[in-house]
Amino acid sequence: MNRQELVGLIKERQSYLCVGLDTDIHKIPKHLLSHADPVFAFNKAIIDATKDLCVAYKINTAFYECMGIRGWETLQRTVEYIPSGIFTIADAKRGDIGNTATQYAKTFFDTYNFDSVTVAPYMGKDSVTPFLAFHEKWAIMLGLTSNEGSQDFQLQRVGDEYLYEKVIRAGMEWGTPDNLMFVVGATQTAQLAAIRRLAPDHFFLVPGVGAQGGSLQEISSLAMNKDCGLLVNASRAIIYAGNGEDFAVDARNAAMQYQQEMSEYLSQITVNS
Numbered sequence: 001m002n003r004q005e006l007v008g009l010i011k012e013r014q015s016y017l018c019v020g021l022d023t024d025i026h027k028i029p030k031h032l033l034s035h036a037d038p039v040f041a042f043n044k045a046i047i048d049a050t051k052d053l054c055v056a057y058k059i060n061t062a063f064y065e066c067m068g069i070r071g072w073e074t075l076q077r078t079v080e081y082i083p084s085g086i087f088t089i090a091d092a093k094r095g096d097i098g099n100t101a102t103q104y105a106k107t108f109f110d111t112y113n114f115d116s117v118t119v120a121p122y123m124g125k126d127s128v129t130p131f132l133a134f135h136e137k138w139a140i141m142l143g144l145t146s147n148e149g150s151q152d153f154q155l156q157r158v159g160d161e162y163l164y165e166k167v168i169r170a171g172m173e174w175g176t177p178d179n180l181m182f183v184v185g186a187t188q189t190a191q192l193a194a195i196r197r198l199a200p201d202h203f204f205l206v207p208g209v210g211a212q213g214g215s216l217q218e219i220s221s222l223a224m225n226k227d228c229g230l231l232v233n234a235s236r237a238i239i240y241a242g243n244g245e246d247f248a249v250d251a252r253n254a255a256m257q258y259q260q261e262m263s264e265y266l267s268q269i270t271v272n273s
């Protein structure tokens, strides 16, 4: 999916919601466990219940990889079930030497046909640029993450700036607003406005609302740009909103609350399509 299509989708749906499919077999409602593929049965119900309210789904590969070959099959079924026209993210946080990074990029872009992959930039330029060489595909580079450990490296000063600022600045030289996004945690409100000034045109994938306590209102007021420029992810707050037979209804209601709030914030800008 290209940038124009993504911005158009945000405008049409009045939403910049990304639903995170961090599906843990130990947390899904018990009645699903009799299905041949319980995790897929859960994901299918969540997708059916939320597909008109969100613009993206993020599949965190850890929740699938931990189940071995069956997990990869579930991941494939899930990504194939997501309706075309909705942006897909493989949250795999890959990063390795260029020769290997190319294989990771092929895995997620060619074999599984995701629109985007999250990339850990610690190994530098040659570990990131292979993900930028695919037509209408995106790399989403970790910028400033939502977790406590972001203080260990990302928020250390290097010369006259934070390490994460150096990383984002480098990323902007490697990729463009048409093929590169940055992960910016919703919990990092003290830095959000500065990050938007640093990267005015790039999309940010923003995890950390819901279970991690980030505020949708703060993120939106600090980091929205003229194209919206945000994909805000919520995983547990949506997919585990309920735990009974009607879990998908609860998930829909949770997603709808986010979408309605987003619609209000979007009305305050003109989204260019």
Ligand SMILES: O=c1ccn([C@@H]2O[C@H](COP(=O)(O)O)[C@@H](O)[C@H]2O)c(=O)[nH]1
Binding pocket: 020, 022, 060, 091, 144, 145, 146, 147, 183, 184, 185, 207, 208, 209, 210, 211, 212, 233, 234, 235, 236, 237
């Ligand atoms: O900085 C980051 C980068 C990635 N994540 C991922 O996003 C989701 C958040 O899940 P919630 O249940 O909404 O808290 C999860 O897949 C993380 O691995 C992040 O949280 N922060």
